[in-house]
Amino acid sequence: MFYKRLIVLLLLVGIISYCVIYFTVDINTLRNLIDFQPWSVAAAFFSVLIGLFLDGFRLIQLVRLSGEKITPMQAARVVFGNYFLALLTPGFSGGAVAQLMFLRYAEVPMGKAAIIVVVRTLISILFLFVCMPFILLSDDGVLPWVSNKLLMWFSLLAIAGTIALIWAMVSGSFDKVAVFIAKRISHKKGRKLMGFYHDNKKAILLLSSSPAAMFKVFIISGLSLIALYAVVPFLLMGLGAKVNWIMVMGRMVFLNLFLYFSPTPGGSGIAEGGFILLFNTIAPQGTVGVVAVGWRLFAEYIPFLVGFYYTIKVFGRGFLGKKTLNKGK
Template sequence: MFYKRLIVLLLLVGVISYCVIYFTVDINTLKTLIDFQPWSIAAAFFSVAIGLFLDGLRLTQLIKISGEKITPLQAARVVFGNYFLALLTPGFSGGAVAQLMFLRHADIPIGKATVIVIVRTLVSIAFLFVCMPFILLSDDGVLPWISNETLLFVSILAIGAVALLVWAMVSGYFDKVAIFIAKKISHKKGRKLIGFYRDNKKAILLLASSPAGLLKVFIISGLSLIALYSVVPFLLLGLGVDINWALVMGRMIFLNIFLYFSPTPGGSGIAEGGFVLLFNTIAPVGTVGVVAVAWRLFAEYIPFLVGFYYTLKSFGRSFLGKSSLKKTS
């Protein structure tokens, strides 16, 4: 199961990377690549390292709020393990499984581990959505065929709906609604719905129990994502492209919101295609494909390899064929 997925992923990444570069590269790109600034590569590595460090710091803060403890090495395994299984599964769903495995390996109770994993995802998505109105007010060309007014209305509506849902869950008003819906569907689906609702409510209550801790986690999450996305402007600058830093970061945030709901393994194809679509007016046509592939290499594939190493070291080769991988399907 694992090796089939790995082979499919490698083939998919290889084909997509080749196509993206083939259809966007030109003769001037080859000349530009010769003049590529080494400092930008170093800056990209440093940016990813800072982003991953802050991701680990966020994890330790969440575990501290839950009343548990974790060592820096254990936190690193959780972070990199997330990248490992996330890239093998649609919508990064395997990342949650990997985080649970490594948290249990660190002796975190399964109930708290589940809540912590949900909180990590919710806080990241919340930061991206909070940024959306500011991005749409300052960038007129995100999606040319949809007006920014429409996108702004949808984003504010989504933020308002989520805020209302969180309030309803914390206050208990939504409990009866969840039970009512569960009774109207099959018993099996109803149990899954109630379990999903219960886990998410526990995650929200955990954050609500420590407002100061919540603010700290939110800020660290934002800084982590900004550091990871900064790979792109560093790479563009290294190719001699004159960029608007805020514009580039805004479009990276916009792109990554959609990647959370990608149906392909690790967002492969959608990430590269979306990048070319959003950045073809910012970067020269001949360089946008190269930067798209390089971004994925720095921000996803290198952490994936580290996560692969930690998984083998922690669980052994026998893990790769176990049913836990099948459950991520």
């Protein structure tokens, strides 16, 4: 089952990359690629390394806040394992399973490991949401057919709704709502819903237990994401484009926030299509597809291969069997 899924993913990535380049590259692009600046490739690679380092560093801080400890090598396995399984599953859902597996391997108790995984995701999404109003104030062309005013209201409502939900969960006033919903659906779905609710509530309680430490983790998360997104402006500069860093980084934030809710494995297809939609007016003519594939290569596929190596090394070839997945879930 694992090898079938891996082969399907590789074929999907190959076909999407080919189509993206084929339909967006022209003869001028091919000539420009000969002059592609090597320093921009090195800068993009270095930027990804910084982003991954900061991602591992924030994980170590979160584990420490939970009262446990992990080594930098164990943190690296969690980070790269997340990339590996996230690309194999719809909506990046497998990334959470990979993180749990590697945290358990590092002898972090299952309950704490689950909370840490949820907190990592919540903090990243929260950072992107917080950035959205500032992006919409500085960029009028994020989505040409949707007004920035409407997007701004949506962003503000999402932030306000998130804050209200966090307050309701911390105060306990949302508990009855969760129980009410769980009782009106099937027993199996109700148990899953309550498990999901309790994991998120514990994560939010951890977030509120040490505000100063969590603010530090929030800043580290933001710097990690910025470093990973900086791959795109470096690649654009390598093709001779004049880059508006604020606009480019803003659109990367918008795209990656959307990808958190992507139904395809690792956002394949949607990531490339969304990138072309957002950057076709910024990238030099005929180069947007090359930059899209380059971004995915540096920011997703290379970490995916490293995660594949760590996962096979630690858990063996049978790690993705049905029993393993069931335990992870």
